[in-house]
Amino acid sequence: MTCRMGSNKKQPKKSVFTALAATVLTAALAAVFLLLTGCRSKGPKLFSDTLPPVEPDPGTHVRAAAAGEPDVIYMPPADGSGYRYGPSIMYYADGSCDAWFSTPGYGGEWDWISYKHSDDGVHFGDEKIVLVPTPDSMDRFSCCDPGVSYFGGYYYLGYTSTIVEGGVNNNVFVARSKNPDGPYEKWNGGGWGGDPAPVIYYDEGASTYGAGEPSFVVQDGVLYMYYSWACPDGDHIRVATSDTAEDWPARLTYRGEAYEKINSRHSADIAYLEDAGKFVAFTTQYGHDEKSGLFLLESEDGITFYESQYLCEGLYKHLHSLGVSRRPDGHIQLKDKLFIGYAFSDGGSGNWGKWATAFQTITLELYQGEPQPEGNGVLGIQCGQWLTERPKDSPMIGIASYSRVIELYPGESDVNIGFVWLDPMLSAYELKDTGKLKFSGYDNSLISIKNGKITAKNATGETTVKVRYKRFETSLKVYVRDSFEEFQGSSTKTVVSFTPVISSYELTVGQTHLPQIRGLVRFSDHTWAEAYNSNVMVSVKRFPVTYTVSDETVLRVSDNGIITPISPGAATVTVAIAGDNQFVVTVTVK
Structure with a gap:
């Protein structure tokens, strides 16, 4: 929405008091309009000091240091749980700052996403819930792990969700808004608005974390999207790229594994350091542990990363789920006032989901020499006061x-x-x-x-x-x-439809990441799920799934739908549920 404030048309002369009253009234009406619509008259203050392109030097590395004490911006109640983990932090040329957080949800929804704004980058105002699950949809359980980028006039908010109880088989979703505090519209698979569809769909073995925790960087007209991918073959950060047109999710292309997540490393927030021409991954190592700390990885091409630094000194112990402040396009410069945000606790047993959040100023410098992924042996500091009492009068969020x-x-x-x-x-x-x-x-x-x-x-x-x-x-x-018999869960289920989630696959002999064939089943009581012989979503006893391969010299399929390529060729797989409803997928092996 465009806000137009004022006019250049010449007006007849008025008395001073009439003009003043009109000015006050106009300003008041404009303020009310902005408040109700969330419209910014000028949009965010973007940077105009982009540095000239720098050829990255493999012998030059990035080093971070904590500057000052951590600032605890959120404390959970002593008599309950709570968190604001995984912040996505964006700062602007005028010194202001926006931040998005994962919060607990309500009514059976695990996580929501909240937002805060700071005029000076230090003091944050009131909190607001800005993104929640869409009921009875692919993100129905949660919206968490925010990753935000601004380009083309929109804030793009990536997040994690799933349709599987237990927080497994996660997928990556994206919503967008003209304003940082919403309202947001979600990518639906072909456009914006309505029920959400994943932009990254996890298609490997079930009962693992899956895909999630996105981070975005725009560099030289290319959108880089980084995300976690935890599967039976390991835990990695992956990268996909696209252009920056409004329908960019439709052209996301997988580019490879950025690095393996070892040593209890969590999700990564990626920034492009203009001074060095390098992509820098900010993550945590040994998350939740006493020796937890900030871990940096670097990349010259934005695709392949290598270990750079491990830092605990000056940070709180037991930290995890870290984000770094960045410009709207995901860039940073050495001269910028940077800080990281992370969740933490005292490390005590029974404190899962009971985490405080700290913002910590950091400095970056470039140096010649070898990377320092082993650290200096100095551990972080223990926070003494990280819990609070419930306030008597609380604001609405x-x-x-x-x-x-x-x-x-x-x-x-x-x-x-x-x-x-x-x-x-x-x-x-x-x-x-x-x-x-x-x-x-x-x-x-x-x-x-x-x-x-x-x-x-x-x-x-x-x-x-x-x-x-x-x-x-x-x-x-x-x-x-x-009728009541059509209400969700009110009657004995029968299968109404059974369709493929993915209809064709291309595999290579010897590949390690093996996809799982899943079917979207809709029942007579208007419930729905993905079926692949797992009791997590669909009863295997009542609704068994069978997989019939046309040529078993080309591939085989396990009882739960995992495809293993054997030799080059093509084959079809007929997938049936409860014997009657079926579909066919094609598989090409190279």
């Missing part, structure tokens, strides 16, 4: 409905939705001021909403409802079904 999915009969009327507001501890309180709720985006031929209550009209279908309260947003899905 978000809203949520009691249920994200509502199912109705045709003609059912005045069904109360019910909302809560959430404080920084993610404690929920009944939202009583429901008259200020604004509902939009839904199909008014299917439902109507009045005074926070839904009435279904005499038709069946589904629609998404966008909800706004002051500066906070959420959404919910409404399904109108013919």
